[in-house]
Amino acid sequence: MQAPYNVAMIDGATNFLSLLLLGLFLGMRHATDADHIIAVATIVSRQRTLSGSLLIGAAWGVGHTITVMLVGGAIILFGVVIPPWLGLSMEFAVGVMLVLLGLVTLTGLGRGGGDRRPGHDHLHSHGDYVHRHPHGHRPEDHGHSDAETPLAVLDHSWFGGLALYQWLRPFAVGLVHGLAGSAAIALLVVTIIRDPMLAVAYLILFGLGTIGGMMLITLLLVAPFAFTAVNLPRFNWQLGVASGLISFVFGLFLVYDIGFADGGLFSDSPTWHPH
Numbered sequence: 001m002q003a004p005y006n007v008a009m010i011d012g013a014t015n016f017l018s019l020l021l022l023g024l025f026l027g028m029r030h031a032t033d034a035d036h037i038i039a040v041a042t043i044v045s046r047q048r049t050l051s052g053s054l055l056i057g058a059a060w061g062v063g064h065t066i067t068v069m070l071v072g073g074a075i076i077l078f079g080v081v082i083p084p085w086l087g088l089s090m091e092f093a094v095g096v097m098l099v100l101l102g103l104v105t106l107t108g109l110g111r112g113g114g115d116r117r118p119g120h121d122h123l124h125s126h127g128d129y130v131h132r133h134p135h136g137h138r139p140e141d142h143g144h145s146d147a148e149t150p151l152a153v154l155d156h157s158w159f160g161g162l163a164l165y166q167w168l169r170p171f172a173v174g175l176v177h178g179l180a181g182s183a184a185i186a187l188l189v190v191t192i193i194r195d196p197m198l199a200v201a202y203l204i205l206f207g208l209g210t211i212g213g214m215m216l217i218t219l220l221l222v223a224p225f226a227f228t229a230v231n232l233p234r235f236n237w238q239l240g241v242a243s244g245l246i247s248f249v250f251g252l253f254l255v256y257d258i259g260f261a262d263g264g265l266f267s268d269s270p271t272w273h274p275h
Contacts, residue, residue: 019193023202027209030181031061031217035094035250039173040214042101042247044221045240046108057218059167061211063174064181068207069200071182076189076199084272088258088265090179095254097176102248105240 030036040060047053074080185206193199228236258264263271 019198019202020205023205024209027206027211028213028216029209030185030206031210031213033181035098035254036060036177036214037217037221038243038247038250039098039101039177040170040218041221041243042105043170043173044218045105045225045243047218047222047225049226050219050222053218053222054215055167056170057215058211059170060174060177060218061207061214063171064178064210064214065174065207067175067178068182068185068210069203071179072185072189072203073200076203077196082272084270085265087272088270092255092258092265093176094180095251095258097173098247098251098254100251101173102244102246102251105244105247 040056043056044053047056071082075082185203189199189202193202225236225239228239259266261267263269
């Protein structure tokens with residue numbers, strides 16, 4: 001009489017573990033979405049160290065996971081319904097963010113192009129900040145002091161008091177991406193998991209998979225930027241321009257598709273299909 005009960009327990013535990021592993025796998029797969037990679041690539045384009053790229057990936061993943069847990073948890077535990085206009089607005093925000101990231105990258109790469117002080121032009125660094133502009137190696141020919149780089153300004157501002165302020169940019173990007181995808185993820189979970197606590201556990205594993213997947217992606221992305229920064233500075237600059245342009249163009253496409261196409265946010269009859 002005891003055997004069927006034990007078999008049922010084993011089957012239940014197997015299904016439970018399989019569901020959690022599925023959440024972990026889907027989280028890693030979710031990190032590879034095109035808009036995620038494009039956004040992170042624009043941030044990683046100025047990174048030169050493996051530890052720094054891991055930090056960026058982890059910060060993005062943590063931000064994404066927080067919003068997935070908050071929005072997804074509200075849907076699962078309290079039955080919150082996301083109206084179409086709100087779902088479309090969250091996805092529209094991703095497009096706007098990609099456009100802004102592209103503009104920030106492109107304008108940052110273009111600084112100093114018109115400055116023709118005596119000297120020469122190549123990539124050089126001030127601590128962790130790597131950039132290029134015409135300069136000489138005498139202090140009067142360089143064009144700016146070490147304290148006038150963007151990171152130095154941040155270090156000497158109130159941001160300098162925050163030990164993890166370098167997390168803020170990828171963390172904020174992850175928050176926005178989490179808003180766009182969390183409702184769809186939670187709705188999918190609700191359709192297959194009836195136990196709320198199991199559904200929340202699934203979301204946690206999904207978040208951990210997303211963090212791990214994005215950390216791996218940033219490691220792969222930083223390699224060409226770090227290598228070309230030293231060996232092929234002109235190609236490195238071109239990679240930065242490419243990442244900025246891709247982010248800007250893809251962001252514009254999302255803004256149009258989500259905001260103005262048939263059934264879009266600003267159309268007469270908004271229709272939201274979570275994906």
